[in-house]
Amino acid sequence: xxxxxxxxxxxxGIGPEVVDAAVAVADAALARDGARVEWTRFDWxxxxxxxxxxxxxxxxxxxxxxxxxxxxxxxxxxRVPDTVTLHELIFPIRRVFEQYLNLRPAxxxxxxxxxxxxxxxxxxxxxxxxxxxxxxxSHVGGRLHVGTEGEVAMQTNVFTRRGCxxxxxxxxxxxxxxxxxxxxxxxxxxxxxxxxxxxEVFREVARDYADVRADSLLVDAxxxxxxxxxxxxxxxxASNLFGDILSDLAxxxxxxxxxxxxxxxxxxxxxxxxxxxxxxxxxxxxxxxxANPIATxxxxxxxLAHVGQxxxxxxxxxxxxxxxxxxxxxxxxxxxxxxxxxxxxxxxxRLDE
Numbered sequence: 311x312x313x314x315x316x317x318x319x320x321x322x323g324i325g326p327e328v329v330d331a332a333v334a335v336a337d338a339a340l341a342r343d344g345a346r347v348e349w350t351r352f353d354w355x356x357x358x359x360x361x362x363x364x365x366x367x368x369x370x371x372x373x374x375x376x377x378x379x380x381x382x383x384x385x386x387x388x389r390v391p392d393t394v395t396l397h398e399l400i401f402p403i404r405r406v407f408e409q410y411l412n413l414r415p416a417x418x419x420x421x422x423x424x425x426x427x428x429x430x431x432x433x434x435x436x437x438x439x440x441x442x443x444x445x446x447x448s449h450v451g452g453r454l455h456v457g458t459e460g461e462v463a464m465q466t467n468v469f470t471r472r473g474c475x476x477x478x479x480x481x482x483x484x485x486x487x488x489x490x491x492x493x494x495x496x497x498x499x500x501x502x503x504x505x506x507x508x509x510e511v512f513r514e515v516a517r518d519y520a521d522v523r524a525d526s527l528l529v530d531a532x533x534x535x536x537x538x539x540x541x542x543x544x545x546x547x548a549s550n551l552f553g554d555i556l557s558d559l560a561x562x563x564x565x566x567x568x569x570x571x572x573x574x575x576x577x578x579x580x581x582x583x584x585x586x587x588x589x590x591x592x593x594x595x596x597x598x599x600x601a602n603p604i605a606t607x608x609x610x611x612x613x614l615a616h617v618g619q620x621x622x623x624x625x626x627x628x629x630x631x632x633x634x635x636x637x638x639x640x641x642x643x644x645x646x647x648x649x650x651x652x653x654x655x656x657x658x659x660r661l662d663e
Contacts, residue, residue: 314617317377317582318351322395323591324601325355325383331603331654332381332610335629338658339614339622347619350377356387356395365398371406378617380584381610384591397449405443407581409574410473411480412440412553413612414588416560416570421634422644426537426563434564436543437488439481440553442574444473445504447550469504469549474511480577481547482519491544492516494526495552508549529556536560561588568602568643571609573616585613599649602641604630607657629660 318333320326333349340346352373354366365385367373374380380403385395403409416438418424420431448468455461478494485492494512498505509526516524527535529552535542536559548556561570567589574584587605595601607630615623633639639656640646648656 312618313346313348314378314619315348315350315376316613316617317374317380318349318383319354319380319399320351320383321354321385321399321591322356322387323384323593323596325385325591327383327596327599327601327650328587328603328606329381329383331650332606334654335603335607335626335657335661336610336614336622339625339629339661340619342625342661343619343621345619345622347614347617354399355385356390359390359394359398365395371402374403375407375581377582379582379613381606381613382584382586383606384587384589386591386593388593401447401449403584404574407584408443408576408578409581409583410441410443410477411575411577412442412572413484413575414438414440414553414557414560414570414572415608416557416564418564419569419631419634421636422565422569424563424565426540429540429563434540434560436540436560437484437545438553438557438560439477439484439545439547440557441473441477441548441550443550444468444470445550447554467501467504469507471507471511474508475515478512478515478547479518481545482515482522482524485522485545486519489544490521491523492519492525493532493543493546494524495529495532495546495548495556496526497529497552499528505549512547532556533559536563557588566602566643568605568641569608571605571607571612573609573612575616583613583616585609585616599651600642601650602643603650603654604634604657607654625661626657628663629657632660632663633657 320329418434446467450466451464453463496505498509561567570588611623611626633656639648
C-alpha cells in the first residue's frame with residue numbers, strides 16, 4: 311500500500327501553528343482508518359531568507375517534486391517585502407509545477423454567523439475556480455529610470471487561449487458534480503484584448519456543456535452580487551487577479567478568512583499539488599495561540615482526498631461541521647475565546663461522529 315509523502319512548509323506568522331494543528335487532525339483521522347502519511351518539514355520562511363538570502367535552497371523545487379503533495383501554512387513577514395517572499399516561494403511552486411487550477415471553496419456552516427443579513431447555513435455554497443499560473447500575475451514587465459521623475463513601471467497581463475480554455479473547462483467539469491451552474495468573471499468592457507479573449511473562449515467551451523448553465527458577469531457586478539445574493543453562485547471561474555480578490559470577499563461572507571481552504575492543483579499529476587489556507591500569515595496574532603486552524607484543517611482534508619485518503623478527508627469535513635454546529639468551541643475570529651489548541655482538540659474529538 312502506497313504511503314503518501316507530503317512536504318510541509320509551515321512558513322511565517324501563524325503558519326507553523328495552523329500547520330501543526332492540521333497535521334494533528336490529519337494523523338488522528340488517518341489512524342482511524344489504519345492509514346498514515348509521511349510528513350517532511352521544510353523550514354523555508356522569512357527567517358530562512360534572512361539567514362541565507364533566499365527563500366529556498368537552490369534545489370528546493372527539485373526536492374519538492376519528489377512528494378505527492380505539499381501543505382503550506384502561510385508566507386509573509388513585515389521585515390521583508392511580499393515581492394520577495396511570494397515571488398521566491400509560492401509563485402515559483404505554482405508555475406513550475408503547473409498548478410494552474412486553484413480551487414477555493416466557500417461554504418456557510420451551521421453555527422457560523424455571516425455578516426450578511428438573512429443568510430442561513432448552507433445558503434452560501436460556492437467554489438471559486440481561479441486561473442493560477444498566468445493572467446495578471448504573470449510577472450512580465452519592468453521599471454525604467456528608477457528613482458527619477460520620469461520613472462516608468464509596466465506590468466503585462468498574459469492570457470493564452472490554452473490557459474483560458476483549460477481553467478474554464480475545469481470549472482464546467484466541477485459544475486457537473488455540483489449544481490451545474492458556472493459564472494465567468496470578466497472585465498471585457500475595459501480590457502479589450504485579454505478579457506475579450508477570455509469571453510470568447512468561455513463561450514466556445516460552454517457549447518460543450520449544454521447541461522450546465524453558463525453566465526458571465528463583469529467583476530464589479532460580481533463583487534456586488536457576492537454581497538447581495540451570494541446564494542446565486544455555484545462555480546465561479548475567474549482570472550488570477552479577479553479570482554484572488556473575489557475569493558477573499560467570498561471568505562468574508564462565510565465567516566472570515568479563517569474558514570476557507572484552497573488547493574493549487576496540477577490536474578495531470580505531473581508534479582505535486584499544493585494546499586494552503588486562503589488567509590495570510592497574520593503576524594499581529596502570531597505566537598499568541600489564538601489563530602483559527604479550520605482553514606488549514608479543511609485544506610489538509612482536500613490534500614488527503616487528493617492523495618487517495620478520501621475516508622480520512624470525509625471524517626475531517628464532518629468533524630469540522632459538527633464542531634461548528636455545536637455551541638461550544640469558537641476562536642476569537644468567530645466570536646469566542648478558544649485558542650488554536652482547543653479548536654484542534656475539539657475537531658479531533660468529533661472525528662468519530
